Amino acid sequence: MKDYNYIKVQEYILSEISDKKLKPGMKIKSERELSKLLNINRMSVKNGINKLVESKILYRIHGKGTYVTKSLNHNGRMIIADNTPMSLRMKNIILGKITYNDVLSFKLLYDCEKISKLFKYEKDFYELVRIRYSGDIAYSVEYCYIPFSKFKDAIRYDFSTSSLYDYMEYKKKLPVKFETHMSVVKNEEINSLLNISIGSRVFNIEFFGSTQNNELVEYTQSFILLNEVEFNYHVERNEPLV
Numbered sequence: 001m002k003d004y005n006y007i008k009v010q011e012y013i014l015s016e017i018s019d020k021k022l023k024p025g026m027k028i029k030s031e032r033e034l035s036k037l038l039n040i041n042r043m044s045v046k047n048g049i050n051k052l053v054e055s056k057i058l059y060r061i062h063g064k065g066t067y068v069t070k071s072l073n074h075n076g077r078m079i080i081a082d083n084t085p086m087s088l089r090m091k092n093i094i095l096g097k098i099t100y101n102d103v104l105s106f107k108l109l110y111d112c113e114k115i116s117k118l119f120k121y122e123k124d125f126y127e128l129v130r131i132r133y134s135g136d137i138a139y140s141v142e143y144c145y146i147p148f149s150k151f152k153d154a155i156r157y158d159f160s161t162s163s164l165y166d167y168m169e170y171k172k173k174l175p176v177k178f179e180t181h182m183s184v185v186k187n188e189e190i191n192s193l194l195n196i197s198i199g200s201r202v203f204n205i206e207f208f209g210s211t212q213n214n215e216l217v218e219y220t221q222s223f224i225l226l227n228e229v230e231f232n233y234h235v236e237r238n239e240p241l242v
Helices: 005-018 031-038 042-054 088-094 152-156 164-170 188-193
Strands: 058-061 065-068 078-080 099-109 125-134 137-147 177-186 201-210 216-225 229-231
Touching: 005 031, 005 042, 031 042, 042 058, 099 152, 137 164, 137 188
Parallel strands: 078 229
Antiparallel strands: 058 065, 099 125, 125 137, 137 216, 177 201, 201 216
């Protein structure tokens, strides 16, 4: 029987974070304590915590425990950085915001030359286009592409209510390594979908998601309102400034 108790563990920890009972840098309860508190077996508790570690909401210090990622819940905006959650949905939950998706289209693209240039040995792709809402605000438009050969039954799922990453994990093709490119652009179609004035700029973030075995399984273009995100990054400098 499939174990869903780990989801209850995730929901409990996320609610503690969004309610600010658990703050950035704080240590969470031990697996034993959570098991007793939630009346859930230790293995399910461990799985739930592992999922949040994989999502970069929590991090472990060997021999000390598990902690809330320090860069969460900053200035009321989503933070995009190497050490923050990969999921925009997770970011919003942490910020205490109700989120939902409006799927504009989900279709199969045959012989898609433009996208196939990004993937090796792939020609056909599912294209998922959706608007993501935080409360009443449309904050993002996403164009997501996944290879048909690896996700043939994706058409059976409703990604307005189901998590794309949960589905990809079920197929054992969850992206865990990400290459990200960011730019600021003007796009009239995106502005219209986000209900902002024509000529306004938005962030255009490209995500290349690969499995642990470096297999590319996702390409996503996400257009996000400027005032909804904050970027943390560092610049490597090999030579001293003059």
